[in-house]
Amino acid sequence: MTVSTLTTPALRDPSVDHAIQSIVAGASTDATCSTDLAAGPWDFDTRPGYGPGSSMGDVIPTGAPRQGELPRAYREADEAQLHARIQAARATLGDRLVILGHFYQREEVVRHADYVGDSFQLATAAKEHPNAEAIVFCGVHFMAETADLLSQPEQAVILPNLAAGCSMADMADIDQVEECWEQLAEVLGPLDQVDADGLLPVIPVTYMNSSAAIKGFVGRNGGIVCTSSNAQTVLEWAFARGRRVLFFPDQHLGRNTAKAMGVPLEQMPMWNPRRPFGGNDAEALADSRVILWHGFCSVHRRFTVAQIDQARAEHPGVRVIVHPECPMEVVDAADEAGSTDYIRRAIDAATTPTTFAIGTEINLVRRLAAQYPQHEIFCLDPVVCPCSTMYRIHPGYLAWVLEELVAGRTPNRIQVSADVADPARVALERMLAAKPPVATQDAAPRA
Structure with missing residues (x-):
């Protein structure tokens, strides 16, 4: 080939x-990076892994959600049949339903979305429809979690395929981040005490592409969430409150943003969660301005x-x-x-x-x-080579969840527990208040 x-x-x-x-x-x-992408995702959903096209270096965490078997009728239906079934279910559900489609979704799914945008734009769109009973988020797991955080408690946020995760988000789990925080305190002193200038030793900043648990950690520890659109504004917010930033999970967004702001590369050490003190000595951490987590987007x-x-x-x-x-x-x-x-x-x-x-x-x-x-x-x-996890959302799964809703059942609901949700919302609200000079447009409604 x-x-x-x-x-x-x-x-x-x-x-x-x-x-x-x-x-x-x-x-x-x-x-193509994998001919297996031509098969239906249900051929792979019961196996651990991110699916065809993913990087061999992306090891999925033990216990990551998996999708149950999709009924045969949806697996065997062709594109036109699935389109017709989705349209019929949408017509039945009417205003009770909002479908959100991420920019990276396959075209056969996006064509049915009420709004198309990035993860934060779509979560915001969900927030603007408080009367919808169901929000079907055609994206990946952390996005559905964020929509659940910002929507009303009685609204059901649904992820059509539970196997649609995110390898980048999985590169910073809550246990690793909490251990990192403890080790930084050993080097930098108590992390909740300000210095003579009123600055904290370190402010945690998490990219939107992270789990609700990570967002909750950030909210509890004086930190903030960022998107790729407002990363610089968020770093400015953090530098006004702390001597340095712990930025996770994507090293590249952190490095590129901080470099553009004039932070020298030598003041941006990498934190490898598999090594003591991230593989750094005390001097490098003390002299740092941005501590970068060893994470990345395989795409x-x-x-x-x-x-x-x-x-x-x-x-x-x-x-x-x-x-x-x-x-x-x-x-x-x-x-x-x-x-x-x-x-x-x-x-x-x-x-x-x-x-x-x-x-x-x-x-x-x-x-x-x-x-x-x-x-x-x-x-x-x-x-x-599409995003392997976004590609797990197939129109067969979309047809299935919509017809389940028509039948009065709510499959694949994503719910964040209150102990995580409350501090996570704090971190998100801080992000909302940190407006970039030119605001990013909202998610675009489908014509």
Whole structure:
């Protein structure tokens, strides 16, 4: 199987599933990271792991949620049949239902979403529909947890496939973070006491892509949540209150944001949770400004400087935009870096035909290419490799949960316990109050 070059025009069919099926059938010379992606996710849901296309280095935690068997009728239905069943169930449920679709979801699911956006935009959209009985979140587990935190207690937040987790979020579990906090106190002194300048020794900052338990830890310890859109504003908030920041779980977003703010790399030690004191000596931790957790997004780690060089060689004048979850050298080599919504808005704002090379998840890139045919838009990575866990949300699962709701049953409900939810909401409210200079747009309603 050969890998396509970047000279191939962006396809106008936004469906990644169609692309993968074509590759597996031999009708396309493109490449995919796993031919198993052509199968239904139910073939893998009972096994531990993040699913086809995931990094071999991503080891799923013991006890991670798994999805029960999907009834045969949904497994065997074709795309058109599932579409019709979803539409019929939606019509029956009416305003009792809100469907949220993340930017990285497959097209066959996003077409049914009432709102499309990033994790925080969608959680906010859920909050704006207090009268809906059910919120079906087509994303991954931590996103559904956040929607549960921000929605009304009587509302049911549903994740269509419980096996849709997030390897990055799993890279910082609550036991590791609490152990890190204890070890930092050994080096930095009591973490709840301010110095002569009124600053705490360290402020914990967690990316939105983290579990509710981690958000609760941050809320209990004077910290805050951030998104890729407001990371700089949040770090400014934290530096106004503490000498340094503990940033988790994504090292790249933390490093890229702090570097842009002028923090030297030598003041950003890495914390490896599998080593005592994160693998650092006391001096490095005392001199630090940002302590970076050893976590990353497997999707955004696929992008390389070599891919950018190839794009520039084949497309003179190309505009390269990457997500800040990409490694630092990739962000430095790109023309711009920004959140998924930043990428979408940058393309929307281009007034003349432009060639864009985008470093983010392939479902979003293909959808943008179809939505803006006046531009040439392609993914920096020529290998078709969607986010393995987002891809676990299949229209078969969406049809199943909606028809269960029609029948009066509530499957796959995600609920955060009160002892975690209360401090987690504190951390989220701090984030809401820390407004960036230009606010990110809300999740976009589907036309």
